[in-house]
Amino acid sequence: MxxxxxxxxxxxxxxxxxxxxxxxxxxxxxxxxxxxxxxxxxxxxxxxxxxxxxxxxxxxxxxxxxxxxxxxxxxxxxxxxxxxxxxxxxxxxxxxxxxxxxxxxxxxxxxxxxxxxxxxxxxxxxxxxxxxxxxxxxxxxxxxxxxxxxxxxxxxxxxxxxxxxxxxxxxxxxxxxxxxxxxxxxxxxxxxxxxxxxxxRDALTSLANRRLVLEQLDTEIGRLQESKSKLSVLLFDLDKFKGFNDNYGHAAGDIVLKEFARILIKVARKKVDLPARFGGEEFLMLLPDMNSVEASRVAEQIIAACHATQVRIPSGEKVGFTTSIGVAQWQPGEDHSHLIGRADAALYEAKANGRDRYEVAD
Known part of the structure; x- marks a missing residue:
């Protein structure tokens, strides 16, 4: 509205x-x-x-x-x-x-x-x-x-x-x-x-959708090529979300997605950072003017916020959820595909190392 x-x-x-x-x-x-x-x-x-x-x-x-x-x-x-x-x-x-x-x-x-x-x-x-x-x-x-x-x-x-x-x-x-x-x-x-x-906007979470976040990522990269600023991205995946949907139903899964979106909005700097639903249970956040160390602190905040959050699902139960995060800082000369690819590799590493954590891309 x-x-x-x-x-x-x-x-x-x-x-x-x-x-x-x-x-x-x-x-x-x-x-x-x-x-x-x-x-x-x-x-x-x-x-x-x-x-x-x-x-x-x-x-x-x-x-x-x-x-x-x-x-x-x-x-x-x-x-x-x-x-x-x-x-x-x-x-x-x-x-x-x-x-x-x-x-x-x-x-x-x-x-x-x-x-x-x-x-x-x-x-x-x-x-x-x-x-x-x-x-x-x-x-x-x-x-x-x-x-x-x-x-x-x-x-x-x-x-x-x-x-x-x-x-x-x-x-x-x-x-x-x-x-x-x-x-x-x-x-x-x-x-x-x-x-x-x-x-x-994504209809379910009201976050930016995949199209917008990729367009803005290209815009940010174009701006970086003319300046000495920084840019990092966080790529999220809700842990074992498919199993969660199988156990509790898709309505419960939608509640978790919306709650996680609220966490991203709360942590994001207003009018600066851009949290987005990237697809399914995957989310992406753009962090302009942040290096990987600063972005890692944001990742820690989001993980802690997930630990402190429980949602009531249609069955009446209260359930928690966790996320794995890949952190990547833009490097001169790379496009959005390569940057997201490095974040995705870091996310895969976070999952392989036990989930509910973040890893920083090389």
Whole structure:
């Protein structure tokens, strides 16, 4: 169930959803920037028919400069999964549009054509409605709306219109459009959160599924190749789980799986580590910025938590469970298959040495 807090601010989002949303916004900003670049350039021809001759060249130059800025934004492909940079790209689109609006309005005012040229007064409304294109939080929408409204207020002050009926109507219309666009943006975020969880969560345990954990492992490895950070993984297998299902039934087995998932969530660092159900009774946990020694301490915590836990199964009995763990630290040059393979070899060794323990891969 989605929380309203998650729609208010991105603070409650996991780093993995933040990367997903960042890449989603990144793709959309590039498309929007390309469309705006083309429109700004093509609209010069329209201005030749509509604008007075004495302002055509100046407005055309303003359009060309904004078009170049949009093209630069399209070409800016650095860190496409960064949520912060994605939001910065949205801000830059809005700032470019606001700057074009302010400069073109100033040109028209200086030449006495402010009220003889239609269309340019509608730019603030067009800009604020663009918020509906992106999956934004309520705080994002509020911040961007205040930015557009502030520019509009300054423009009205320069014109000497602030406080007049027409100016108040303009601000009121701007806020109404912002509410509608904001609702659409937050609705997009709500839909993206829902689809993300359906596609990436295990239905039984609510942990990340195999697909997500492998994708994120690849992302982490790609990040490690550009930095000197660390990464370790823990691969778990619930001990003698097949026999447990045979003795107590699959309903009891599901209870154990869910309880073990709760242990992983409790031990994991919030918004940093990623526990996942890897398949059947196998689980995998990503531990960014941890070496094998630190990861081994996490493994010890999980083993101790299993020892301290008993679950009540449908028959009414209370039963315990244990896990074997393989620990592996990423080594330069290896892909996720090799890393997990080493963790799996360590897990096999833990089982061979009596289970209910961990082993560290070479």
């Amino acid at each position: 989605l929380s309203y807090i998650e729609l208010l601010s991105a603070r409650q989002h996991t780093r993995y959803f933040k990367e997903t949303r960042g890449h989603y916004i990144y793709r959309r900003t590039r498309v929007i920037a390309l469309i705006l670049a083309l429109l700004q350039s093509v609209w010069i021809l329209v201005d030749q028919m509509l604008l007075p001759v004495d302002v055509q060249s100046q407005v055309a130059m303003t359009r060309l400069l904004s078009s170049v800025a949009f093209i630069a934004l399209v070409c800016w492909t650095h860190r496409p999964y960064s949520e912060h940079l994605a939001l910065l790209r949205v801000v830059m689109i809005i700032l470019i549009m606001l700057l074009f609006h302010s400069v073109s309005a100033a040109i028209l005012i200086l030449h006495g054509h402010e009220y003889t040229v239609a269309g340019y007064q509608f730019f603030p409304y067009m800009i604020v409605t663009m918020l509906a294109v992106f999956p934004l939080t309520l705080l994002n929408v509020l911040s961007l709306t205040l930015l557009v409204a502030a520019v509009e207020v300054v423009t009205q002050l320069v014109r000497g219109q602030f406080g007049q009926v027409q100016a108040v109507d303009s601000l009121w219309l701007l806020l109404v459009l912002a509410v509608v666009a904001g609702w659409a943006a937050v609705n997009q975020l709500n839909m993206l959160l829902g689809l993300y969880r359906q596609a990436t």
